[in-house]
Amino acid sequence: MKKYLLTPGPTPVPPEAASKEGLPIIHHRTSAFGKIFEEVSEGLKYVFQMKNNVLIFASSGTGVMESAITNLLSPGDKLIVSETGKFGERWWKIAKAYGLDAVVVKEEAGAPADIGKIKKALAENPQAKAVYTTLTETSTGVVNDIKSLGEIVSKTGAALVVDAISGLGAQELRSDDWKVDVVVTGSQKGLMIPPGLGFASVSEKAWKLVEQAKLPKFYFSWQAAKKSIATKETPYTPAISLIVALAESLKIIRAEGVENIWKRHQQLADATRAGVAAIGLKLFSSAPCNAVTAVHVPQGIAGSAIYKKMRDEFGVNIAAGQGEDLKDKIIRIAHLGYMERFDIIIALSALEMALTQLGYKLEPGAAVAAAEKIFLG
Amino acid sequence: MKKYLLTPGPTPVPPEAASKEGLPIIHHRTSAFGKIFEEVSEGLKYVFQMKNNVLIFASSGTGVMESAITNLLSPGDKLIVSETGKFGERWWKIAKAYGLDAVVVKEEAGAPADIGKIKKALAENPQAKAVYTTLTETSTGVVNDIKSLGEIVSKTGAALVVDAISGLGAQELRSDDWKVDVVVTGSQKGLMIPPGLGFASVSEKAWKLVEQAKLPKFYFSWQAAKKSIATKETPYTPAISLIVALAESLKIIRAEGVENIWKRHQQLADATRAGVAAIGLKLFSSAPCNAVTAVHVPQGIAGSAIYKKMRDEFGVNIAAGQGEDLKDKIIRIAHLGYMERFDIIIALSALEMALTQLGYKLEPGAAVAAAEKIFLG
Secondary structure, three states: OOOEEOOOOOOOOOHHHHHHHOOOOOOOOOHHHHHHHHHHHHHHHHHHOOOOOEEEEEOOHHHHHHHHHHOOOOOOOOEEEEEOOHHHHHHHHHHHHOOOOOEEEEOOOOOOOOHHHHHHHHHHOOOOOEEEEEOEEOOOOEEOOHHHHHHHHOOOOOEEEEEOOOOOOOOOOOOOOOOOOEEEEEOOOOOOOOOOEEEEEEOHHHHHHHHHOOOOOOOOOHHHHHHHHOOOOOOOOOOHHHHHHHHHHHHHHHHHOHHHHHHHHHHHHHHHHHHHHHOOOOEOOOOEOOOEEEEEOOOOOOHHHHHHHHHHHHOEEOEEOOOOOOOOOEEEEEOOOOOOHHHHHHHHHHHHHHHHHOOOOOOOOHHHHHHHHHHHO | OOOEEOOOOOOOOOHHHHHHHOOOOOOOOOHHHHHHHHHHHHHHHHHHOOOOOEEEEEOOHHHHHHHHHHOOOOOOOOEEEEEOOHHHHHHHHHHHHOOOOOEEEEOOOOOOOOHHHHHHHHHHOOOOOEEEEEOEEOOOOEEOOHHHHHHHHOOOOOEEEEEOOOOOOOOOOOOOOOOOOEEEEEOOOOOOOOOOEEEEEEOHHHHHHHHHOOOOOOOOOHHHHHHHHOOOOOOOOOOHHHHHHHHHHHHHHHHHOHHHHHHHHHHHHHHHHHHHHHOOOOEOOOOEOOOEEEEEOOOOOOHHHHHHHHHHHHOEEOEEOOOOOOOOOEEEEEOOOOOOHHHHHHHHHHHHHHHHHOOOOOOOOHHHHHHHHHHHO
């Protein structure tokens, strides 16, 4: 059976990039690799929309999230976490592993961050070193208003740290213009390569915190990574084959243009939302993001049953709800990375057929038709 | 120019494994990936020569070294580090980053660990939680006597932790039989795939330390990794393309047999040593390992000049000395991973030609002839 991957990470890899992965390994302490590393560094600045260098680690996204705790904070420090789902939760769980109790501003699943509440938390905790939040919360399909947060946080001494793991390259994010101090992401989402690389961008304001931060770290030390950037390399052996593939996917991103990429994701998200609405399904999120659409499942049908049928009988791999509480309540259709119109048509068609087989009454073709209408503009 | 990679990591990837890297990404929470993960887990146990599961991380080797500090120790704990080069040094540097002062048993560069001294250190520090050492010290080409260390350390309450990053799959290592508690390694050496995966095997004795260890960790938590093994997955998104390639390289390893692989590396090392001796060069190490041969350069010729000439004019990438003190003093020729007789012939031939051009007097063909003699047995 032909397979289709529509999960919010990993996402499909363009053949142009995939074909580079298996090329003979070049050593990382050579000018040949240095050239690729420099090219990748420039490309990342463009995608991150920032002037400063982006640090690269062999790691999953969680590893670089941890690095944004240990490189910015010291024992006893205050931090504010804006939690809008499983990935917001991860911020304070990491902080807790390092003995820090975060001030958590939590929203109900499906709701975006309440900027007013975070403003209040900042006023009540003027000594807070950083505010940690999420651009697109993969577990609920929510987008948070990072621009407004940037306006508020930049007026304080705190750094704004954004987990853009599933959002970068899908949802508008202007790191410098929006005054975001730290952006972390992974390779297997909007950057369109396999998982295994983690990235962190660090503003001048954040570097000042880094210099004071006393939480322990070694492998994920940002100062070590920064030092080695001057020599066009990484402190430890980098994931060479992935970086070589990344150089290629960054070329693809440049050719399309990051603003066009945001627009494409907007259209794919619009089409998905219109499609599911046309067959009577409701969005889970009140502020839906452009990376993944979370949808309430029809009463009486388990989300995991829809997910499994689509995957096993139609070859279409979407995502079920994340965690026990959401597993059967929602399904999540990603439109993230190397995706275009017909990926959405396939997902909606498979959803129509799977739901029909599970006994849900719908008009066959209705979801696809609604999506086509969006695509025709 | 055709390129030849003879560095002690990264090492060449067999085409059978490299061709898997660019295959369409499969999601990591599927039975298809679970099957590959299980296959890889079994294969790793075989290479590590141990019954317990091997934990897998998206990381370089240094990351898993750090995990062997944070998952085994608590603030205030004693540890003993056997330092025979740059990588032994890394053990105590990581410990220091976490506020621990190691008892360091250091040897001169080129000498192997003195087992008697470590025995003494253990007797003087009976409360030591672990002894950290290196199987093959990449920076000096030394092999340490892990079997003897295992005999000594197993009689104490301490765990024996071995960095086998450049040694696993090249140098004999029988984790269970030799009573090694923790073995860490990376993917880009004897496992013959690109860099980006780190591994740690953990004995029952070591798991008891893990349960008590209070140093902070999140991404590299062994307990989280162990928990997820039961479900045939990793706690966070794994480096899927590398794991898929690893499944293939582990098949190649099984087909050859790990004892045959050790013998092959022994022969390649013998041939390299005979080759350099035949042109009047001396080994740097008094206990040379089978992963990489470190060689004193002729007086008056800088090691980095030989390294650069071989790389830039002959396409043969060996390694210079590591660190400022050894950079020009030695060169290092690796015979590690996907290598056989003619890789050594190429390296020795390139070395002969480069040295001749640099003004060193030698009999052309002498190094190659000495290697051929070893190969003919």
